[in-house]
Amino acid sequence: MKIVHLAKDEKFLPLARSLFEEAFPGANTFVVRQRSGRAPTFLKPGPKVRYRRGIFFRLPWLMPELWGADVAVIHSMTKHHACAVRGLPKRTLVVWIGYGYDYYGLLSNRIGGYWFDRTEALMKKMGILERHLDTMRSHVALVAHRINVFSVNPSETDMVRAALPQLNATYHALPSFTVEDIFAQGDARMSGLDVLLGQSSSPHNNHLEMFEVLRDTLPAAARLIVPLSYGDSRYADHVEQVGRTLFGDRFIAMRNWMPIAEYQQKISSCGFVVMNHRRQKAVGNISSGLYRGAKVFLQRTNPLFGFFTELGAVVYPIDLLGTDPAAAWQPLSAELQQANRQAIEHRFGRTQVLARIRALEGFLTQHRQAA
Structure with missing residues (x-):
């Protein structure tokens, strides 16, 4: 063949x-x-x-x-x-x-837009909105x-x-x-108070809207770890500037690409994963977080919310971070961590x-x- x-x-x-x-x-x-x-x-x-x-x-x-x-x-x-x-x-x-x-250009009428208002306004101001729309054609x-x-x-x-x-x-x-090639590389677990926000310097992450929520709810001892190693460099510069202004030394920008095992090690202190996409993106990061014990938050309207729920994994709506932060920042129980791990293994085992x-x-x- x-x-x-x-x-x-x-x-x-x-x-x-x-x-x-x-x-x-x-x-x-x-x-x-x-x-x-x-x-x-x-x-x-x-x-x-x-x-x-x-x-x-x-x-x-x-x-x-x-x-x-x-x-x-x-x-x-x-x-x-x-x-x-x-x-x-x-x-x-x-x-x-x-x-x-x-x-995704075919589905916009069915799932809504790609960006929230503040992010879209920034894209217009930076002159990058049309270029990003063109990539979705x-x-x-x-x-x-x-x-x-x-x-x-x-x-x-x-x-x-x-x-x-x-x-x-x-x-x-x-x-x-696959679990073996990606999710199991590097540090075996993701645990701690730190928060992994987004997976790239693409506006699809809607960083600015999430900053507004986290500035009032992020636990005092937690750091915000934000991967910005690939995507739009001008957008990344702006996100880093705003992040450092709002969160100071607790904002950690990851600007350089690194091998998967090193990346997994860098984010191993993140017991919480927040992906503010309105569309299907970051499947690998989300799956890895679930497999390694992190508590994952997604937009409920993101098709991935239903996808992971149907796999048998437990994911949480991003709204919870604003409406009930005390409950949101509670780590997953050992039982839920195991259920998530099994769901990912069943779907992505080599x-x-x-x-x-x-x-x-x-x-x-x-x-x-x-x-």
Whole structure:
């Protein structure tokens, strides 16, 4: 079997490659769009990792990696990836792994906006609102009819189907994380009074609104640890400035990217995780927090709230931090920590994830029989 992967040069790729290679040894080739003036970051070029300029995606018949592919796995449906999919023969099974940003433009009418008022006002003032809206533009509709298997957050499956009536694909979850490779790395537990707020310097974290809540409710002995290592650097500068003004030395900005084990060690003092996103984001950080014993707070309207609840995990609405801070800042009981750990293991255990990847061979057989 020949499997070709179309992907961006992102931090998720090394693990994805490792998992697919374990599931289908020697069958995988990754084709990554080469960005002008940027050296490869997360995957090193080699016989099975090819960096191609955009023209190859726009004219996919020029891309030999696609010739004779049995399966094409699309890691986020960017504009360039959609162009390539349009050139694939019918015999090729097309598998789309949605990353959120590549389909959320289709769901805004169903889940509301992405930002709260203060954050959106800041984005307008900084002149970055239109750019961020542009990154949410979806290209899936161009090739929805050609997708055979798709993976998005389970709680969003019906919304995606409603937004893409031409999508007749089979839903099949393909998680991007495993317990063993991500959540169990570094310090084994997350405990203490410190609070992990957000997971990047993206406005989707809605930091400013959360600062207003935490300035009055954050326990006196707690620190606010805020990852700002990737995303919009100007936005990160503003968040850090406001954070230091409001919280002083208790505000800890994490501005430099670090390996996962080191990152896990840095946040091990955080017994509380607060993610103020209105959309599906930070699945890895949330899952890791639940697995490692932290108490997690999410927006109730975020589709991830329902997703983790349906897994059997216990998450809390962010509103509780303002309405009943005394209860909110109580750590999880040992019983709830164990329940959360088991829920994450059941969903993201490496054995389970590999089994779901190997199931693609069955989908290929069905696809060929139906052709």
